[in-house]
Amino acid sequence: MAEKKIIAVVGATGAQGSGLAKAILSDPNGGFTARVLTRDVSSDKAKELAKLGAEVVAADVDSVESLKNAFRGAYGAFCVTFFWEHFSPEKEIAEAKAMAEAAKHAGLQHVIWSTLEDTRKWVPLGDNRMPTLHGKYKVPHFDGKGEADKVFTELGVPTTFLLTSFYWDNFIYSGMGPKKGPDGELAITFPMGDNKLPGIAAEDIGKCAYGIFKRGRELVGKTVGIAGEHLSGKEMAAAFSKALGREVRYNAIEPDVFRTFGPGADEAGNMFQFKRDFNDVYCGARNLAQSRALNPELQTFAQWLAVNGKRISVA
Numbered sequence: 001m002a003e004k005k006i007i008a009v010v011g012a013t014g015a016q017g018s019g020l021a022k023a024i025l026s027d028p029n030g031g032f033t034a035r036v037l038t039r040d041v042s043s044d045k046a047k048e049l050a051k052l053g054a055e056v057v058a059a060d061v062d063s064v065e066s067l068k069n070a071f072r073g074a075y076g077a078f079c080v081t082f083f084w085e086h087f088s089p090e091k092e093i094a095e096a097k098a099m100a101e102a103a104k105h106a107g108l109q110h111v112i113w114s115t116l117e118d119t120r121k122w123v124p125l126g127d128n129r130m131p132t133l134h135g136k137y138k139v140p141h142f143d144g145k146g147e148a149d150k151v152f153t154e155l156g157v158p159t160t161f162l163l164t165s166f167y168w169d170n171f172i173y174s175g176m177g178p179k180k181g182p183d184g185e186l187a188i189t190f191p192m193g194d195n196k197l198p199g200i201a202a203e204d205i206g207k208c209a210y211g212i213f214k215r216g217r218e219l220v221g222k223t224v225g226i227a228g229e230h231l232s233g234k235e236m237a238a239a240f241s242k243a244l245g246r247e248v249r250y251n252a253i254e255p256d257v258f259r260t261f262g263p264g265a266d267e268a269g270n271m272f273q274f275k276r277d278f279n280d281v282y283c284g285a286r287n288l289a290q291s292r293a294l295n296p297e298l299q300t301f302a303q304w305l306a307v308n309g310k311r312i313s314v315a
């Protein structure tokens, strides 16, 4: 039997990477095996992946030497950065560079870089429709990733650029779920007008990435955008109403109002405004049929809610 190809998975104990690691490990005849990278090989999540059959290796995206070691002998790697750990696009770019250098050093045949748009291509810094943040970004956690695309290209790393979407899991973990207004009614609040928000179950990102690796080198050099569904605020509210058994409304507000909502709201307000103002570009880059072809188990929002609705605290 041919030897299995090793996929080194950065962030394997996190949302995106764990979906990929588990997809590989649950398909023993798929021709791949997972090497999971973690800073703490003794964590419960690392141990759980080891139990499922993963090789667990210590690595830190801030250390190129640890990445070279972790990528050695692998066929491919899934590369992701962790903006919310440090809030620095510069650090994300440096981490992407470290991963690209390590991939080149290891001679990897296929890398997936989990990226997002550099929104400054559409909203230059001089465009005052939204504030400039951190001195030179419009949507820092998008722009740094998009800027880092060239790091992989310039080093000649065979890369698929994976454009991800808003995780529906944010409704569980990021306080974006339905909230009671002053009138006592439940509502979700976004500055998206009537436009569609591409969303996805976080675990489906990893499953789509597995689909990309399974295509061989077909998608090397390509940008692949994924989403489970493109839904308007009203459509999401209707799905919430059905899943929760009580009416949830969509409260459409202006980005300027959203940006006043406290720490991090300026960044999120800019992000939603980019998705609203360039909705055709943003939705057009995330093809649902292709996402489903890569991951036949791709969940719709209603399916995701049926499993996860109870985990959303409704306040």
Ligand SMILES: NC(=O)c1ccc[n+]([C@@H]2O[C@H](COP(=O)([O-])OP(=O)(O)OC[C@H]3O[C@@H](n4cnc5c(N)ncnc54)[C@H](OP(=O)(O)O)[C@@H]3O)[C@@H](O)[C@H]2O)c1
Pocket: 010, 011, 012, 013, 014, 015, 016, 017, 037, 038, 039, 040, 043, 059, 060, 061, 062, 080, 081, 082, 083, 084, 085, 141, 164, 165, 166, 167, 168, 170
């Ligand atoms: N939330 C959304 O809607 C959304 C949508 C699209 C894209 N994104 C992007 O997704 C990215 C985060 O991915 P995620 O959600 O999969 O992350 P996550 O669930 O927060 O997981 C992060 C994992 O990465 C590992 N990690 C953190 N710092 C590390 C380091 N220095 N070196 C090596 N590993 C490190 C941690 O593992 P160990 O502790 O085991 O080392 C952790 O389990 C962000 O950059 C964000 O912008 C988010």
